[in-house]
Amino acid sequence: MSRDHVAINRDIWNEDAPHWVDVGARLWAAERPEWGNWGQSDATLALLPEDMSGVQAIELGCGTAYVSGWMARRGAAVTAIDISPAQLATARALAAKHGAEITFIEGNAEATGLPDAAFDFAISEYGASIWCPPEIWLREAWRLLRPGGRLVFLGNHPLSLICAPANGAPNEWHLHRPYKGMWGADWTEVAFEPSGICFNLTMEDWIALFSDIGFRVERYREIYAPDDAQGVRAAIPAEWAKSYPVEQVWYLEKPA
Template sequence: MPDGRADETALNRALWAVMNERFTDAAAEQLWARPEPVWGLFAVPERELGVLGDVRGLDVVELASGTAYFSAWLARAGARPVAVDLSGEQLATAHRLQRQHGPAFPLVQGDAEHVPLADGCADLVVSEHGAAAWCDPERWLPEAARLLRPGGRLVFLTNSHLSALCVPAEEGVAEEQLLRGQREAYKVQWPGGGVEFHPSHGDWVRLLRRAGFVVDALHELYAPPESDDHAFYEIVSADWARRWPAEELWVATLDAQATG
């Protein structure tokens, strides 16, 4: 890994140690206790989106899993997940909640750009507000492809490109105007935070195809009418997200011909 990217990764790791201490450790308790999967800041139910399908018996790798609540939901649905995250603090929270709530599944400390798992170990790779925002897509998408068996699926959620264009340069909540150029949003280093990636739709399609994927769907997620602002992740308000998509949920399949 080039020195510059190593420094960025270390910055993000340090940021998530602080985030875990201040916010996500407490929030994870509620997420682990949820009876069914939801997506994103405003908890859009998976049953309404139907992007995962039947996961029973599937080998799943969750990249940038954070406190691994999504892997817990998948395990309860019959999958065999492995949760991978860069932050030891986040994984410590996941381990505590495994003991408290169950079920047990492997927790692996590792970078989504360099995953310490074998080639072709997964039927499904998933990342919910993880790898897509915090990892270089030119690095983590080929890793996702490497982990998948031919015909396997990749499902990931990230901030909408539009929201990234509307957040002030000094951070804050998205406004009702464009505040940065489209190309500027590809890679953003926040003054008081980490380094994030917000490719355009065209960039995502190009990078997914280069890694061997066929794009199946792009779901733009809005805040439901009754939603309140997120408790701590304040990139968009609920009011903003009722008018414009706050998040993007991508679904892609690894092209069997591209891998074999």
């Protein structure tokens, strides 16, 4: 993939930012976190520690920063970075509304410019986890974490990509793309709901990359749509996502 994904994705998110204001406001106000496109229970997934008092935390690709808001509510000192100034404008407004003290940075999660070993905890939900090449942003996350620090990220399951038609139409019940050599997809010129350039890997390649960097896998979860789900979200039909994992969560640790 040789196109400038950073500039492309920045432009996409600046243009699309107005459509995420209401979603961001709802999630900022949520009593408990709701994860992924289908609003999965925090009690089930537990992406965040319940008590984050004294924790230095960073959200990599924060968007409207509701995840950062949830961490601040749990006591963390939070830094949030995103490449989209329009998304950050919404994030800052919502943080002010909720009285959350968050350090916002306009920048690339692949090269934050922040000091080494500055954080205890890092997270990405549909931020760097899908919009940045894994071999780049995961190494940056490793650099930012202290020994014993943890990284949790949620993004698309590889199976959801190989069942996606090349024209961007909703997922179907058969394979459309090769699994071998998977890197992600360029959605900028598809016929249905064009967006940016996203990244993914095969399961073997994820594991190999974690090992190469030095991360230890603490836990792994595959996410399905809930039984009462209906309709289509992010080009994934509910009925498809009830049978096949639509998202994945990796829970990693940088060994002490």
